[in-house]
Amino acid sequence: MCSVTNIQQVKWQLHADMEKLKDIDEQIAGAExxxxxxxxxxxxxxxxxxxxxxxxxxxxA
Structure with missing residues (x-):
């Protein structure tokens, strides 16, 4: 059961990191x-x- 929890945590962290990356990319585009x-x-x-x-x-002039 411990490994299932860890897999779920990894999935949630991946999702959170992807959202952060998307947000940063949007900020960079706005700055550009x-x-x-x-x-x-x-x-x-x-x-x-x-x-x-x-x-x-x-x-x-």
Missing amino acids: RAMSLLAERRRELVNRLGLNKPDHDPEA
Whole structure:
């Protein structure tokens, strides 16, 4: 009977670990989306400020 309990515990632990892995993967995907959005916003600001030009002059923008 002890081995049946251990098998059940292993199954439950596997299920719990798979759920945690799924949750972490979702968090990573969300963080990647946030990074992409922030990079896009940064590019827009760099372009607006003219910082991507060789002789950038914020006053000329």
